[in-house]
Amino acid sequence: SSELTQDPAVSVALGQTVRITCQGDSLRSYYASWYQQKPGQAPVLVIYGKNNRPSGIPDRFSGSSSGNTASLTITGAQAEDEADYYCNSRDSSGVVFGGGTKLTVL
Amino acid sequence: QVQLQQWGAGLLKPSETLSLTCAVYGGSFSGYYWSWIRQPPGKGLEWIGEINHSGSTNYNPSLKSRVTISVDTSKNQFSLKLSSVTAADTAVYYCASMGIAAAGTGGWFDPWGQGTLVTVSS
DSSP states (O other), rough: OOOOOOOOOEEOOOOSSSEEEEGGGGTTTTEEEEEEEESSSSSEEBBTTTTTOOOTOOOTTTEETTEEEEEESSSSSSSOOOEEEEEEETTTEEEEOOEEEEEEEE | OOEEEEEEEEEETTTOOEEEEEEEEOOTTTTEEEEEEEEESSOOOOOEEOTTTTTEEEOOTTEEEEEEEEETTTTTTTEEOSSSOOOGGGGGEEEEEEHHHHTTOOOOOBBBOOOEEEOOOO
């Protein structure tokens, strides 16, 4: 099966913009979806499809894709955005997740 | 709005079989892939496998030899069995749904169950 690669950790100053990336061959054929996970909680979907947000997700979250790379952008990061972020997509075997990115808001 | 509620044994001994069930409330059972996903302590998410309402399954190749996912459409429930568990199977296990139509463009999991911590220890 294919893999999705994420940077293990990223930091951003409060109120600034941060981009979290996800790379993998399957992303040439499929969109990535993105999940936010805080300690002790189940993951929460924040971006799906081309660039769609579920109800209740702030519009500071956005998604984009180019070639084999998908990106999650948080414009004006808030303290409550500090969390682990995971990308996922389908591949030839079924479903694949990225390793996760720990976002620290400074 | 669809909600998922899961349950199952939380403490197992090595070589036993893990068994979890997830119930679907508030929505259609057809038109979705029903998945199991796990997360070892301090680690990332791993997809285990999926089933649709007609019972067609798809498993993670790395776990395929030990995994069985089944569905009970009369109860709107689906279940996971993982045989011959070891300490490496200690994880929080989640159930989640993905729309079949959405899967064609990559798909997404929403909603998720609350998670069940399964510990394998002698």
